[in-house]
Every structure is written in structure tokens, then in C-alpha cells.
Amino acid sequence: xxxxxxxxxxxxxxxxxxxxxxxxxxxxxxVLKALxxxxxxxxxxxxxxxxxxxxxxxxxxLYVRKSNNISKELIANHLYGVSYVSLETALSFxxxxxxxxxxxxxMTTKRAKSFKTPLGNFEYKTVSVDYFNxxxxxEIVENQYAFLIAEPTKAVCDMIVTTPNLRLQSVKAMRNxxxxxxxxxxxxxxxxxxxxxxxxxxxxxxxxxxKYLLRFLEE
Numbered sequence: 001x002x003x004x005x006x007x008x009x010x011x012x013x014x015x016x017x018x019x020x021x022x023x024x025x026x027x028x029x030x031v032l033k034a035l036x037x038x039x040x041x042x043x044x045x046x047x048x049x050x051x052x053x054x055x056x057x058x059x060x061x062l063y064v065r066k067s068n069n070i071s072k073e074l075i076a077n078h079l080y081g082v083s084y085v086s087l088e089t090a091l092s093f094x095x096x097x098x099x100x101x102x103x104x105x106x107m108t109t110k111r112a113k114s115f116k117t118p119l120g121n122f123e124y125k126t127v128s129v130d131y132f133n134x135x136x137x138x139e140i141v142e143n144q145y146a147f148l149i150a151e152p153t154k155a156v157c158d159m160i161v162t163t164p165n166l167r168l169q170s171v172k173a174m175r176n177x178x179x180x181x182x183x184x185x186x187x188x189x190x191x192x193x194x195x196x197x198x199x200x201x202x203x204x205x206x207x208x209x210x211k212y213l214l215r216f217l218e219e
Contacts, residue, residue, distance in 0.1 A: 024070045025145055026078035029061040058117045072119060073139070074147045076104045079115055080124050083108040084136045084148035087125070087162070090155035096188045107132060107150070107158055125162045131204040135196040152188070153196040160209050161200070167209075171219070174212040192217055 036042035049055040087105040091097045103121040115122045135154030140146045
């Protein structure tokens with residue numbers, strides 16, 4: 001029995017040779033089938049790889065290879081798009097807030113949606129196309145892959161725009177929200193880009209709150 005399991009493991013490793021090139025980039029089932037086209041039943045092989053823990057299914061027809069350096073930000077971009085990582089997830093990525101983020105949160109022009117995966121929960125908030133395009137950047141990791149993420153300023157604006165029942169009607173209220181509720185350090189706040197805030201005021205919701213953010217940054 002032990003010999004049989006060892007042979008099965010060796011056989012599995014040989015069939016994984018082509019999959020190693022995927023690194024940690026999410027891939028759909030059609031591409032996987034193409035990589036396994038030398039097999040008679042590639043669909044069955046995908047199922048076997050998933051059961052063996054070599055592939056992780058993120059949703060129907062979308063997988064990622066098991067790896068020690070899986071990027072949840074990259075997965076968020078692929079899981080539901082077009083989207084960019086933002087809100088607490090982006091602020092945590094930049095080291096601007098002390099709290100550990102339990103869900104990967106993003107912005108999208110599509111309807112709001114959430115996913116539960118073996119790698120955690122992913123949430124998406126809806127914004128307009130014009131607002132979406134402001135203040136996002138491409139994060140390139142070790143020249144191997146890249147994902148879209150909000151600039152720190154845009155992540156703060158997104159927090160203000162998308163948080164329900166958030167009413168900040170003065171500069172003092174804005175200061176308390178940023179430093180006490182979000183617990184962002186003043187040194188980080190000094191690096192925020194006023195030009196991005198102005199663009200968000202012109203395109204986004206909660207213009208009154210964003211104007212108080214701008215006034216706070218101009219003080």
C-alpha cells in the first residue's frame with residue numbers, strides 16, 4: 001500500500017512539471033486543460049490535483065497553484081474584475097493602520113460581491129467608472145507579477161466614500177476619524193496627495209466629507 005502511494009506521488013509530481021511555471025498567478029480551467037492536453041482526461045487530472053492539494057479552487061473554473069508565496073492581492077484582482085485592492089487592505093499593505101485585516105477588500109465598477117475561498121474572504125464595493133480610475137497604481141512584485149492597488153490617498157477616500165452612515169461634518173470630526181478610528185499616524189497623513197482628494201471630490205460621492213479631508217490636509 002505504501003509503495004502504491006509513493007508511486008502515485010511520483011506520478012503526480014511528473015505531471016506537475018508544466019504547472020510550476022504558473023508561479024502563484026490564478027488560472028482558469030481552460031488554460032489548465034491546455035497545459036494538461038497530453039492527458040486523455042485533463043478535467044479529471046485537474047480534479048485529482050485539487051484533491052491532492054496541489055491546486056486550490058478559488059471559484060468555479062478559477063484555480064491557483066499551492067505555493068508559499070501566494071498573493072491575496074493578486075487573487076483579488078483575478079477573482080472579480082475589473083477591480084483594485086483598497087480600503088483597510090490597502091492601508092494595511094502600506095503599514096498605515098495597526099489592525100490585522102481579516103478580509104481582502106477591493107473596489108470595482110461592477111455590482112458589489114463577496115467570495116469565500118480556502119484562502120480567505122474577498123469583498124468588493126461598487127464605485128463609478130470615473131471615480132474608479134483615480135489614484136490607482138500597479139504594484140510589481142519581484143518582476144514576477146503585478147496587481148492593481150489604491151494609492152494611500154485613494155484608499156482613505158474610498159473608506160470615507162463607501163463606509164455606511166459615516167457623517168463627518170467638520171475638520172475636527174475628520175481628524176478624529178483618521179487618527180482615532182482608523183488610527184493612522186500623523187506622519188503618514190502628511191504624505192497624502194491633495195490632488196487625488198480634489199479629483200475624488202469632483203467625481204465621487206460624499207463631497208462634503210472629502211472637502212473636510214482636503215481642508216484637514218491643507219492645515
